[in-house]
Amino acid sequence: MAKERKVPALIDNPMSFCAGCGHGIVIRLVAECIEELNQQDNIIFPIGVGCSSLLGGGMVADRLHCPHGRAASVATGMKRVTPDTTIITYQGDGDAYNIGISESLNAAYRNENITVITINNTNFGMTGGQMSWTSLPDQKTTTSPKGRDSGATGLPFRFPEMVAGQFDVAYAARGTVTSPKNVNKLKKYIKNGLEAQINGEGYSIIEVLSPCPTNWGLNPVKAMEQIEEQLIPYYPLGVFKNRKEKQDA
Amino acid sequence: MAKERKVPALIDNPMSFCAGCGHGIVIRLVAECIEELNQQDNIIFPIGVGCSSLLGGGMVADRLHCPHGRAASVATGMKRVTPDTTIITYQGDGDAYNIGISESLNAAYRNENITVITINNTNFGMTGGQMSWTSLPDQKTTTSPKGRDSGATGLPFRFPEMVAGQFDVAYAARGTVTSPKNVNKLKKYIKNGLEAQINGEGYSIIEVLSPCPTNWGLNPVKAMEQIEEQLIPYYPLGVFKNRKEKQDA
Amino acid sequence: MADMIKGNVAIAEAAVRAGVQFYAGYPITPSTEIMEYLSGRLPELGRSFVQAESEVSGINMVMGAAACGFRALTASSGPGISLKQEGISCISDEELACVVINVVRYGNGLGTLYSSQCDYFRETRGGGNGDYRCIVLTPESIQEAVDLMAPAFELAEKYRIVTVFMTEGALGQMMEPCVLPDFIEPERHSWALNGKYTYKKIGIFDRNSMTEAVALNEKHALIKENEQRWESGHVEDADYVFVAYGLPGRSVKGAVKELRKEGHKVGFIRPITTWPFPENGFKEVNQNVKGFITVEASATGQLVDDVALTAKRVFRERNVPAWSLCCVYGVPSLKFTKDGFARIMNNELKEAY
Amino acid sequence: MADMIKGNVAIAEAAVRAGVQFYAGYPITPSTEIMEYLSGRLPELGRSFVQAESEVSGINMVMGAAACGFRALTASSGPGISLKQEGISCISDEELACVVINVVRYGNGLGTLYSSQCDYFRETRGGGNGDYRCIVLTPESIQEAVDLMAPAFELAEKYRIVTVFMTEGALGQMMEPCVLPDFIEPERHSWALNGKYTYKKIGIFDRNSMTEAVALNEKHALIKENEQRWESGHVEDADYVFVAYGLPGRSVKGAVKELRKEGHKVGFIRPITTWPFPENGFKEVNQNVKGFITVEASATGQLVDDVALTAKRVFRERNVPAWSLCCVYGVPSLKFTKDGFARIMNNELKEAY
């Protein structure tokens, strides 16, 4: 019997991302997982500032646009008063890892029972492509016009690895949207993250390597190739902290 | 020939720490190292908020009392404009690892050429002994009156290990002041940290396990024993990132 | 018989009784006892307490809990409140309700531990970006503080606004007897996020700023019309009216009593809401009043601006001068106020406006 | 012949020419081009640029560089400036000199990208804790902006105070020709930390707050006496005087020109410093002036408070009313001002004070 694949009602609206932006794919996957886990009527999105905030314009669900970088703290407040509601932050790398690193890190540190989705496109997309802590060495951005000098500004920042290695979190993974295979794998990560939260296992983070054709100056297909060729060597895909039950199984 | 041991002129003033507080020992060691490295006239202390700020009242050197948690950022501004001046932040665990975690972490991330001294006494001393991220599991504090619940608030936070493991820093170590032997070892750590800075090797951090007799409710000698028995199992002493030349040697 | 109780503890227990479901904050003197008390008390009642890693994180946790429709609280002092300005502006913008306690300590920057009122401008005009305002409550005693805690939340919820509960270090640290209010069990706001999208809130890019600006002004006008609170005395025949809030306001009442005994026709207005400023209290003042005198625990004189503006608005036909007596920090003694009054009578002190 | 240049770029280059040695900041529209420009330009000249991980970190880096006696700069907008309030208050308290550029965007909370003046209260009264003030410069054009950049630092250093360079999103984003100022090479302040403890700065626990409060008031009085800047026109015989700063101030000059042609006796005062507020400009106004009218890009009207207070102080013998025309955001058209004036003449708009 034919199974219909269609965009979940939760996000079945046009969204104003640039052509070929990966956000749209991730948002659809999140919505699919929510539907499959039957959480459509039990979900709140604390949303970051940046391109991620465009999510707020397209979804049919509770959402709150959080101050820049603070989504994990806002999520904490939400989760503590409504522990049975599924709380998903949706943020970009600039939001979650630069200005919001304290809030992001501390939610993981407390093993707060929330799910964090971070779209890593190696720059501040919304404001026109400034350097972020995930920018690659020598990457040219509007604030690293001669290419990122990693000696003075730091090496690509690997948050899922950091929290998986340092703290007692429930689940940490990194996926990407470069191919149907990777998209499907990413969906499994997202679903695991949400299941971890629903089961009360604690903090889950899924980082997504996502293309920014506009600021990378590449067409969408080339931007996907850029991820495969340039980003993945710095940002390995996979699960860095697996759910306990999964490890046991 | 007899060698005189006396308090360096840099800090030869009464300081208003509680009886048996470890700050006084650490400050003297820092001053000794500064003298031995001939930096007395080339030193600025960005000082944290908390008991560490009492340093500011007793020293004879340039110092700036920084906003709570921000010493590493203030130090960055200082170092970038006066790269030949030795910049030492002096902070407590509440300052450096709680409210200041973003600034502390990012200075290490950039491998900023400064030296960070953090006094870890497992609580907010100045304000009367609230829980800090370095408080031990089940430690009773004024904000964890039934003992710290690590499941909800996190496990003891190990900053030197974190930055040594995640970032390309020059030097990271943890010492303590519980015995003459440990004090002397700590001094070597501090000296290494300062030498790393003077040689332009990058970021160095020395964390010190230090007693807080007042808020721990112990007499000074018992407080030292508490470090040996209770703290060191969570906070191992030693060097987590050694200087490159030292490793080569 | 009521017992001696510390201001911060009484305020914290009053918040518990007002139905606070969530507290997040960071320790800073002289507000810390509030969070210390709640760290034990809230979990005891099955409610939530989070020691946040920072002031910024604390106010954002409050934002999250408030968005879900529960009574949420934070408290801080000095630079701690400065760090919360972004969050307070955002909570205001989202029209969420919460209470922020500022136990004011004296000083710029790191500040001191002295009791003070030096944050008046910031709290009454908003230190974050934009045009938002917070309702500001300023109790004079521990009893008034505990009695204002439930109203603080009720006002916040009625107008979907932030209430700043502005007290002073001295009130937080002092003790006096008080009768604590009864427990109430507030309902979750109807406009809360509940996971079901029953309260339709759109994204930040789909809003009409011009429409919202009109609505904001209407809301402010409504609050100004309905929510002014003050205490006054002897204003009908007063030549001079003192204006002071909080502990200085309480102290000034004593000074007025003594000055009256000494034959001076003086009165007082003690704002209980400093925003909305109690303009209606000024309308009751003797039409021939010769001047207003603020007594403030700040270095530069801040309250005097609102007094001058209000005098200008209420006394349209003439220019009634306003003086400011600043004790910088602490609680001004009765003598301070009386001496200041004498200086004004002797033309030794120039009016501020 | 000068070429078209973007406001933010011109401001950034003017800062370079004023001798800025250090910039730290975080990207936020509509100020971002300032840091983008400096990210390339400062290293090119062997000076320092740091992209800070946050707004909070950025202002604290500036504090460090300023403490060492170098010209240090940061820029931001909206909530970014809110986050800097703690740092600005601390820099003020330490009496360090630096310049903070606020390219004002409209809105509470996250705000919008519209150009605005809605941060007026915060910048002129300080959004951090305490009694500090910042000198606030408010240019009307790119030319005036670049000409004010060196003075911004000079004032900051002369008085050991923070200068807030408050411009508007529209000025940052627009282009027009300007002549850039010459390069200067400022000296390192004598009161800088240099590692040798030549400038004796004691700890925070050894200060005398009362003495410092007196000194603070004296400093403020001196600044008010010496540093008021404004442009005015047609005030000597004006029945009504418009008061507006920044781009609205520029626009109002055009409206006044047209209204004069139409026979209305109107004048204008355009504050260039909004703190200190140009009280001296009001002293030149027709003693029989019938009212002041602010034109502001805010929702609630903020400038009007200072205008009312200043009118109260300058016109002691009577109560001169003050109106506020708020365009909420953007640059008010000449028509907006003229229509507002007509409404005031027709008694359709109540005075604010």
Added chain:
Amino acid sequence: MREILYAGFGGQGVLTSGLVMSQVAVFKGQKATWMPSYGSAMRGGTANCTVKYGNDTIYNPGQEEPDLLLAMNGPSYQAFAGMVKLGGIIVINSDIISGELDVREDITLHRVACSTLANEIDQPRGANIIMAAAVIKLLNDFSLEDGIHGMNDMFEKKGKQKFEAGNTKSFECGYNAV
């Protein structure tokens, strides 16, 4: 004083069209301002800018009542046509805005198929220069030569002199298209 509103999608180059206009005016010794108006988000929205120029002080650089509207797409036409001054001019990109338009009687409407023209002259990215030139021609304040000099001076200062020949070709094309 002249006021021109340039409006279109992000990416159509309307901001540059306006900048060319303003720079030509400045090149000829006039005063000029250029003020952009972004949508609320930087990405994915519409872009427009207002250019004013003339010999007198420009008090308000913001949009008031355009003498001329350049509408590069339908939504821009819909949004802004009503604001044009009585008796003003509207230039539309007829490659995108097709079909019948509801045009005010006082307005002079010009249709320029700028993308088609750009392709015809083998300057596929020259549509916005073509439009800039068309606007300059219609306002009749600057000659073809002034326009080309002003434009080329601007691009040269931006280090883009390598496009000079192409830009000149596009400009001429646009100038002659209306």
Added chain:
Amino acid sequence: MREILYAGFGGQGVLTSGLVMSQVAVFKGQKATWMPSYGSAMRGGTANCTVKYGNDTIYNPGQEEPDLLLAMNGPSYQAFAGMVKLGGIIVINSDIISGELDVREDITLHRVACSTLANEIDQPRGANIIMAAAVIKLLNDFSLEDGIHGMNDMFEKKGKQKFEAGNTKSFECGYNAV
């Protein structure tokens, strides 16, 4: 209305001495306030508090002009003796404040060797209660019984009733010491 200033090192228990006073007054139906004044840092500094009580409204709970100063150490005596009301009382801890003192003629000075007394009655931590009782006696507003009841009521409500016997002993000692 009475005003008493309790001053000493942190750790000497002066804040509790004052609290006992205020609670006794409240216990007897009077109004009372207790206001501490810390040094600028919480640790390592001096501590003092002002207690006011009486039947009338207490307008200013802060320090004005104490009727009585309890000085538990030398620096406190130095700092505050001059502020005492004309004809007022000063009680000093004569275990620490020894030697000749410069005393105003209008002042009645009482020396209480509170630590010595505390050791004598085998209540080594009772020095501050001894002093609290001495102050209550000297002010002569409350009886010994009122004082003990008020104090014990306070400690009982704090869950510290196990110290009741010792506290009572200390209180009696102090009451009888002046």
Added chain:
Amino acid sequence: MESINLKSERCKQCELCFAHCPSDAISFSNELNKAGFNFACVDEEKCIRCGICYTMCPDGVYAIAINPQAKGEQ
């Protein structure tokens, strides 16, 4: 029910569907949609109903009834 349902007005012509379609079933119209893009079209004959276009589309253009046998590149 049609097995392929396109919301062409959402297409931004990013060509990710086109690039990943295993059966070359996708092309772009000569017309522009309202947003100004040459929107994607599917050749129903060539389409094997694998759903990869749906999977890769960031803009929710596609709704498609999957043929479980046609796994495509997945």
Added chain:
Amino acid sequence: MESINLKSERCKQCELCFAHCPSDAISFSNELNKAGFNFACVDEEKCIRCGICYTMCPDGVYAIAINPQAKGEQ
């Protein structure tokens, strides 16, 4: 120069010197210093000049001419 020099007024009687002195040379006076503490005293006869009191003192009470032979616990 005296070989042991004490700034007794700084002593807070924390007893860390006392606890670590290898030769039981430290005792506490019966008098109080200005800060109210029974300050530390050194028995010069017993003292071996190892410097451990200096090492462990947080308050800068000690200045001492070390005897290099007397390493004490170090």
